[in-house]
Amino acid sequence: MSHFSAMQKLGCTETLQSLSCSDLLALKDTIATKLTNIWTKEEAIGVILNYSQSAEELLKRRKIVREAILKYLIRHDVVIKVSADKQQLIGEALFYWTQKEWNRKELIDRTKHKLEQNVKQEIANAKIKAMAQEVKVAGIELEQARQVQDQLRRQLEEQARKREEEQARQAEEQKIRQAEEQIKRRVQEQITEQVLDERKRQLEMQMNIHLNVTQYKAPSQAEGDFDCQIIGEEFCKWFFILLNSQNPSFGRQPEEWGPQHFWDDAILHFAYSVQEDIIEQYQSSAMVSLRLLSLVKDEQLLFNPNISKNGMRCVTSPHGLVAIAVAGTIHMNTQCLGIFEQLFGLVRTPVGRNNWKMKYVNLQVKALIGQQEINQPSLSIELPALVAHLNELNAFLK
Structure with missing residues (x-):
């Protein structure tokens, strides 16, 4: 199964499209030898992406030459050294796609935050309008509006209380996990130290073995x-x-x-x-x-x-x-x-x-x-x- 992010998949597709049809089919045969009914570049690219483990593993393939990666980076205005080798270019491409993913995530987060603010603003505006309308009514309607407000306040307080309890529970679980990991590390360190001590002891014992050996005197x-x-x-x-x-x-x-x-x-x-x-x-x-x-x-x-x-x-x-x-x-x-x-x-x-x-x-x-x-x-x-x-x-x- 392949592990590509959205940007990695787009970048690898664009890079593969710059290869010749024969190179693509040869690369497809290397990655997925059992699939023989592939004839077009689009089909070959799909098979290559589906059967590749990762973007880095795909880019290291011999058929994807250094020049193909270099041209891709230049087209996307990535500042690189022209003398960089293929491994360095792969690192630059992976870093560029990671930046794009981060930018995309930040854009989604900002949009989501803006939508939440708009919804909250709309809710607040609706409440203001409702309150203004309720002020116009008399007696029972005013009391009903106050009851609705009290009920809403209680719900918010209950939600806040539940959030605090959940955060406290998660923090306690985190402390327990950290304590368990620290104990495991200490036990592993003790085991490692014992193994090293045992190896050193065995080596010292071996150093004490004596045979009848004298200094070599060169014969004629x-x-x-x-x-x-x-x-x-x-x-x-x-x-x-x-x-x-x-x-x-x-x-x-x-x-x-x-x-x-x-x-x-x-x-x-x-x-x-x-x-x-x-x-x-x-x-x-x-x-x-x-x-x-x-x-x-x-x-x-x-x-x-x-x-x-x-x-x-x-x-x-x-x-x-x-x-x-x-x-x-x-x-x-x-x-x-x-x-x-x-x-x-x-x-x-x-x-x-x-x-x-x-x-x-x-x-x-x-x-x-x-x-x-x-x-x-x-x-x-x-x-x-x-x-x-x-x-x-x-x-x-x-």
Whole structure:
């Protein structure tokens, strides 16, 4: 079922009429495939409006091109930027129709109010004429007129009393609903807090798991293995260029970011401190990928890692698991907003010797307050702590 206001329906009809008959029939076939006996533009427009969910959903259809919406807005004297994209034009059209609905409603309300005033005035005039006529009569007629007035007054008073009682009842019901909603919110907050506490407790328990893992010592190249420090540096360069490229201010073409770089059950532990400490946790390759992407694409942040020896460390386990920790600064445009430490747990894929995916990501961010000085970022995670993180990665795989 379609949900169009009157103005939206008129505007969409006018926009559709500017399309060619072939485009309209193709759009009709996309929206209502079972209806084949439609041959005219008017019939196609009717089917499209009836089977579309909303005006916004209809305007987003590929057949309704940007130029059709732009021409409609220009015809109706809507001031817009010629360079606006289709989504912006859709927003302008929806806003224009909303304004028209408001203006229409205001006109109806003013007309209704004027009619009510006229009716009241006519009633008052009629009463005055009736009273003037009644003054002319004597005795019983005058008494009858007074009785009629008293009866009318009692009716008005009774109506006023009933209105006050109804308003009081509605106000009391509103207070009760608000109290119930407040109780529900408090219960939900308590449940959420308990869930977060439980997640934090489980994470702390996992951090305490210890396996027999030592720092990786790079064998000779003849053995066919890799140097842990080199793979750490190469991974950090690759990851942060890939992530930062999703931010337009980085000045590079966006590279292919997505869940394909993470294992399906990957976990992101995200802790940041601005005015208070906040912890977030996400699981699944899609959720981890989207949350990291939102930092650079939506929040416009840029990560500048310090991949020198004091800014990055790397350890490995006998099973071939790799943990990489790196520190750095966070920027927005020309401002340095804070510092970060990030831990990656990598697991090699069975296809290809040098293909790795992220199994675990731990990101800690701290905002700089006031005029704090920044030296070259160095890690607070020492090798024993990094080994513990690698133990945690081993625990996840069991």
